[in-house]
Amino acid sequence: MKEENMIEYIRTIIDIALASLGYTIKEYKIDKPKNESFGDFSVNAAMSLASELKENPRNIAAGIIGRLEYDNTKISKITVAGAGFINFFISDDYYKSVLIKILEEKDNYGRSCLNEGKTANLEWVSANPTGLLHAGHGRQVCLGKAIANLLEWSGYEVTREYYYNDAGNQMNMLSKSVYARYMQLITPDFPFPPDGYHGEYIKEIAKIIFNNKGDALKDKEDDILFRETAEQYNFGRIKETLGKFNIKHDVFFNETSLYSQGDLKVLLEKFRENNLSYEKEGAVWLKMEDEGFEKDKVIVKSTGEPTYRLPDIAYHINKIKRGFDFIVDIFGSDHGDTYKEVLFGIRAAGYSTENIKVIIHQMVTFKTAAESVKMSKRSDKVYLLDDLISDAGIDATQFFFVMRAPGTQLDFDIDLAREQSDKNPVYYLQYAHARICGILRNAGEIISPEKICAPDFRYELINNSDEIDLLKILSLFPHEISEASYALEPHRIINYLNRTAEAFHKFYHNNRVIDAGNSELSKARLYLCYAAKQVLKNGFDVIGISAPERM
RNA sequence: GCGCCUGUAGCUCAGUUGGAUAGAGCAUCAGCCUUCUAAGCUGAGGGUCAAUGGUUCGAGUCCAUUCAGGCGUACCA
Numbered sequence A: 001m002k003e004e005n006m007i008e009y010i011r012t013i014i015d016i017a018l019a020s021l022g023y024t025i026k027e028y029k030i031d032k033p034k035n036e037s038f039g040d041f042s043v044n045a046a047m048s049l050a051s052e053l054k055e056n057p058r059n060i061a062a063g064i065i066g067r068l069e070y071d072n073t074k075i076s077k078i079t080v081a082g083a084g085f086i087n088f089f090i091s092d093d094y095y096k097s098v099l100i101k102i103l104e105e106k107d108n109y110g111r112s113c114l115n116e117g118k119t120a121n122l123e124w125v126s127a128n129p130t131g132l133l134h135a136g137h138g139r140q141v142c143l144g145k146a147i148a149n150l151l152e153w154s155g156y157e158v159t160r161e162y163y164y165n166d167a168g169n170q171m172n173m174l175s176k177s178v179y180a181r182y183m184q185l186i187t188p189d190f191p192f193p194p195d196g197y198h199g200e201y202i203k204e205i206a207k208i209i210f211n212n213k214g215d216a217l218k219d220k221e222d223d224i225l226f227r228e229t230a231e232q233y234n235f236g237r238i239k240e241t242l243g244k245f246n247i248k249h250d251v252f253f254n255e256t257s258l259y260s261q262g263d264l265k266v267l268l269e270k271f272r273e274n275n276l277s278y279e280k281e282g283a284v285w286l287k288m289e290d291e292g293f294e295k296d297k298v299i300v301k302s303t304g305e306p307t308y309r310l311p312d313i314a315y316h317i318n319k320i321k322r323g324f325d326f327i328v329d330i331f332g333s334d335h336g337d338t339y340k341e342v343l344f345g346i347r348a349a350g351y352s353t354e355n356i357k358v359i360i361h362q363m364v365t366f367k368t369a370a371e372s373v374k375m376s377k378r379s380d381k382v383y384l385l386d387d388l389i390s391d392a393g394i395d396a397t398q399f400f401f402v403m404r405a406p407g408t409q410l411d412f413d414i415d416l417a418r419e420q421s422d423k424n425p426v427y428y429l430q431y432a433h434a435r436i437c438g439i440l441r442n443a444g445e446i447i448s449p450e451k452i453c454a455p456d457f458r459y460e461l462i463n464n465s466d467e468i469d470l471l472k473i474l475s476l477f478p479h480e481i482s483e484a485s486y487a488l489e490p491h492r493i494i495n496y497l498n499r500t501a502e503a504f505h506k507f508y509h510n511n512r513v514i515d516a517g518n519s520e521l522s523k524a525r526l527y528l529c530y531a532a533k534q535v536l537k538n539g540f541d542v543i544g545i546s547a548p549e550r551m
Numbered sequence B: 001g002c003g004c005c006u007g008u009a010g011c012u013c014a015g016u017u018g019g020a021u022a023g024a025g026c027a028u029c030a031g032c033c034u035u036c037u038a039a040g041c042u043g044a045g046g047g048u049c050a051a052u053g054g055u056u057c058g059a060g061u062c063c064a065u066u067c068a069g070g071c072g073u074a075c076c077a
Helices: A006-021 A045-053 A055-067 A092-109 A137-152 A171-187 A200-213 A226-244 A257-262 A263-273 A309-321 A338-348 A385-392 A394-402 A412-419 A425-441 A447-453 A465-475 A479-487 A491-510 A519-543
Strands: A041-043 A075-081 A086-090 A121-125 A156-164 A251-254 A277-280 A283-286 A297-300 A326-332 A355-360 A364-365 A411-415
Touching: A006 A055, A006 A086, A006 A479, A041 A156, A045 A055, A045 A086, A055 A086, A086 A385, A092 A257, A092 A355, A092 A465, A092 A519, A121 A137, A121 A364, A137 A156, A137 A385, A137 A479, A137 A519, A171 A226, A200 A226, A200 A355, A226 A385, A251 A257, A251 A394, A257 A263, A257 A309, A263 A277, A263 A297, A263 A309, A263 A491, A297 A309, A309 A326, A364 A412, A385 A394, A385 A412, A394 A411, A394 A412, A394 A425, A394 A491, A394 A519, A411 A412, A425 A491, A425 A519, A465 A479, A465 A491, A465 A519, A479 A491, A479 A519
Parallel strands: A121 A156, A121 A326, A156 A251, A326 A355, A364 A411
Antiparallel strands: A041 A086, A075 A086, A277 A283, A283 A297
16 A cells, blocks of 8 residues: 655655755654644754754745745645744645545555565563463563554564473472472372462362372372473463463474574584683683673573573574564563673674664552552462453453553553443543444444445535544554554554544534434545544554444 | 663653653543433643753753662572
């Protein structure tokens, strides 16, 4: 689909005018002014040039405007204002053409071909199968879902990936914990390992084994069945939880394949050859202290096992070798330091990290009116993501986790998310969609909903400020998508949808859509409603919530 | 101690990559339903953008220092 973007159009005509005046300019911005009286878009090029040219920016702006050649069916007015802004006023006719565009592109309105033909890899969740997803994981789960969508909407072909480790100490402890619970089914006072995994799920796993095998494994603590059953059970439950969000990872990447395929050996050898590692006290260390890190870090323990850093580095190199154009990782802030070590390791091994972007999100606290919900892995009372979903509902959970910028420490108000009222921000958006659906249901006598794709209405009837304001906002959707996608910040879409819903509600409040006495006006407004519904729905798709027909 | 993140209205948070008069929701107060969904709309009050200094035409945004909170700072992952 062709992107007929007003911002790009303005940039093009400005560039031509600048060139004809002989100005060279590194960068200038095309913004949407906060105040409507300053027009629809403003350009700061004249101010950027002012210090260099040592001339009044308003004069420079006037000079640029004098050279501008533009289509006056699109732009109705251009003015100089303030310190030297060039303000563009877009014609109503242009916005009406956007309405037709929305009706034509439908579910694809807002998608861009900016990254067409490129591939992206998004890795997130990546919880090891030692336990279930707790509520805190939810932020990453939901954020990743929305970011994967954003990447797709900007044209990338996205591989959704999950990295896990089913070997090592943690899995041994899991196995021992299950064994202990299993033994407690036979002799109730069997001791539980002090560092063991608590939580009801361990007992569930033990029961499954006991039901299948009886007490046949009572002296076989090391039987592989304990570990395998636990892993299978945990992964099953994790995938089930992800399934509730409709998340399906394309690749589950097992860390052990890096051992069997020899990636780790090759990497270790490379570090050694390039004199980036050394042996001390039986362990292998990576030289990092001279590179701005606090100290050198162990990459192979004295036991011969690698620490997490080495396979993490090898894993990322593996991703680079698979040829992705863009690699995105999402980690919690508890990994805030380690990713830098990993990126350093990748560079030390001779690979570029410029196409790797790491998103670090801060932690979440859950609150109800009664208490602040604690989430300790050591505690029996873990607040699981499944619990949160059944408390708050799937849409509210997705919405609340995506609502805020990743860098903020999120307060998740469970009571608010659960509340089915006007206090709950997710309903404000969904209600706008449901309202439109209600209108369209009632529109049968004017125009049947199936016919709405054909733009045969009299668009000159759309002319009041509520209608035009709504159209203006609808026209910005593709731009918002590409901005949010570039920044990998889905919360921007929520902010945008809020403005969209607000504009619709205002339009609805002041304007009767279905008017039996004026079918032509009704028809035109129905098309506008349909376009608003389409934009809301597309936005909901991106952030990952449903678009209810009724509420 | 050191590193990263955060500090904006009573509360939860936006702030379009340095732009024009500081924004929303909730909460508080005052209005609007015999008419397509009132889960809505309209209005009011509420701010030393943590503090100080700096950079420039211009700073909530960038830099430095200080204060406060979160997360790290393992031969755990």
